[in-house]
Amino acid sequence: MKTFGTLEYAIDKFSGSWAWKISGVRAVMMISKLIPKLWYGNGPNEVIIPDNEKNVKQIRLILERYPLEILSKSVWQRKARAKVIKKPSNPKIEKLSKAIPKKQFRGKLLNFQKMGLDFLLKSSGNALLADDMGLGKTVQTLAYIATEKQSVPVLVIAPLVTLTNWQREIERFMKKKSKNGRITEDGVPTITSIRSGKQKELSGYDFYLINYELLYKRQIDLSKLNIRTLVCDEVQHLRSKTTQKYSAVKKLAGMKSVKYRVGLSGTPIYNHGSEIWPIVDILKPGLLGNYKEFCEYFCYQDERGKAIVVPSKRDSLRHVLQRDVMLRRKKSDVLKELKDKVRYKETIDADETYYKKELNKIWNKLEDEQRNAETEFSKFASYQRAIQSERQAAGVAKLPHVIDFVKNIMEIEESVVVFCHHKYIHKLLHESLQEFNPAAIIGGQRDKVRQENIDCFQNGGTKLLIAGLRAGNLGINLTRAKYVIFAELDWSPAIHRQAEDRLHRIGQKNTVFAYYLIGKSTLDEHVANILVDKSYEIDAIMDESHDSYENKEKAKLILAQIHDKIHDKINQDKETILNNEKSGECS
Known part of the structure; x- marks a missing residue:
């Protein structure tokens, strides 16, 4: 060595x-x-x-x-002998069997979901269910609540866009149960969705649904409810221990009345492995020691001060998580009938002249703002604005080639989902692809409008859906499509995986093809490299072997079809020009 x-x-x-x-x-x-x-x-x-x-x-x-x-x-x-992290006296999770949910649960579980129920029961409801997206974490959790003793009232904390889906799933899978234990077959539990940040006493319900952003404002009201079960959906929202939402959840999870704490996420780590500590500290406090002990044992600091899990410690961290708190199954492990997912990176041309011109404007403006900034916060904010502007410039520079790529796939007569990051890029895509009458998902939509667009796509009303990366990556099912195109990139690999798995989930009958369109000589190339590094760390901690999904032969075949169509179109255009010239000569 x-x-x-x-x-x-x-x-x-x-x-x-x-x-x-x-x-x-x-x-x-x-x-x-x-x-x-x-x-x-x-x-x-x-x-x-x-x-x-x-x-x-x-x-x-x-x-x-x-x-x-x-x-x-x-x-x-x-x-140099490392200090051993003190573990709480939590019993190890035993070998799993296929548990049967109690009568309050309405519906049928697949075999691996029955084992998920058994896992939650054996871990006393203090656990991280980290199954791949699309494997039914919500259903397994509801089966657990129906089976566990004295699990109601339940507080579900989730992203705003998923609250409607939670209400729908509770009504679909849970029967009403009275205080004396009597079950009403055609009844449903009482549910309230908290949508206001104004402090107000809450009435008695079986389920309380609230989004992470409102939690801090309603913490006092919620603390009076004698909550028994706390469910944190998309628990990666708690990956930073310095946020108000983390502080509010930590206090609620520590209440004497709370007996069960369930975290749900197929991507609990967004960027770096150290993000797992705050999540585990809510579900099973002390399992990974305090934050300082965790970092000293498992992490090193990179040049930006971020705590990165040391490569040689990633296996041991995964072992601790799987032994004491986390259950993770991948789709390839439990759904043998589910087809492949194929990722392919395609470098496309970008308007270099436009891009460089925009960069000069952006960085000249940044220099002025940095010179005139009165505080460090102002300097930081202006730098962040510059980066966002550069990302948008990269999106605009490659947009004509993105549109051609989408149109050529649409000509194969397949349903397609296109993800982008900026609202401006979303608007340009929607206008340029209007001939396909696209459905749209974008931040700020009302729940009803959002669902109408999803239903229109899923029911075949349109073959094209254009979605914002952060607006369309959670709480929706897009299994009608088998092509997903990323017109822009996010900094976090978890965002892309969530978006891919809107298509690649239970109910998908085809191989899913995910195309990442990288603008040549733009910021995209740098972002793509960062995504690779982050993915390597996340995969090493979460999974024993990480999937590359690089079935390149299938992906190349489709790209060859697209390139052939482009080549054919160019030849047709040349032929048309020549014919026009000849006819001009004749006349």
Whole structure:
């Protein structure tokens, strides 16, 4: 194995005390960034580091990324032994069987869903159900609530766009149960959907539905309800422990009345592995230690200060999660009849002149704003605006080629879903593809309008749906389509996976083809590289082996068809021009 220097435990000749001596150009450069209080030894390529617990931890972080030849192995092994994270006395989840839901549940579970119910029962309802999107996490949770003792009242916290679906699913799968245990076959539980942030006393219901954004405002009202079960849908919304919604959920989860805490998400990690800690700390506090202990044991800090799970620790983190709190099944594991999902990256041309012109405007404006900014926050905000503007410029620069790509797939007479990020790009796509009478999903739509557009597409009223990446990636079923095209990219791989799995889920009878259109020589190329790095970390923690979905032969065949159509169209245009010229000569 290649090493970047040496590590030795030796007496410092200046202080006369034992210290760590590191030599090697790259090793010295890296360690000096992490430990400011050190001094040079014999020359600039050797440093002396005081021997204390904090410095040993920092050296250990360096070793995880940049191996050093350890010259004092026995001393290092003794001093660098990592502190073992204290685990709470939660029993390990036993081997799963096919549990049968109780009579309050209306409906049938698939075999793997019965095992999901058994998992929730054996984990005492304090668990993360991280099944792939489209495997019925909502149904398994409702089966659990119907089966667990004294599980009502229930508080469901979910993204706003999924609240209507939650109400629909409760009414579909749950029967009414009276206080004395009597079940009414044709009745449904009482449900209220909280849509106002104004503080007001809440009446008694079986189910309370609220979105994450309103939670902080209604926390006091909710704390008076004697909630028994807390369900956090799309629990990745709690990945940051500094937000108001996280603080509100943490307080509600800690109430004495709350006995069961269920987190649901096929993508609990959005960007970096350390995002799992806040989620687990709500569901099973203490399992991963406190945040400082978790980071010291599992993570290193990247150049931007983000906590990244060390590659060599990702397997052990997954093992802890699966053993004590998390159940994750992939569609390929449990739905043998479900067809493949094929991802393919297609680099397309972009209007380089337009893109560079827009970049000059954006960065000139940024320089002015940075010069005139009075606070660090103003500087940061102006930089973020510049990045958003550059992303939109990249979207506009490649738009004509995106439209051609979509039109050529539509000519194959297949249903297609197109995802984009900016409202402006959504508007341009909708106008340019008006001949196909597209349905639309976009942020700010009323629930009724959104559902009408989904139903129109699913029922065959149109073969094209254009959706916002953040508006159309949750709580909807788009199994009518087998083609999904990403006209723009998001920074998070989880957003793309959620969007893909609107199509690739139970009920899909065809192979799903996902095309990522990358604008040549634009910001897209940089974003695509970041997505690859993030995906590698997430897959290593969540899944024992990560899927590439790169069935390139199938994808290439479809691309060949599209390119053939484009080539044929060019030849037809040339022929038309020649014919026109000839007819002009004759006349």
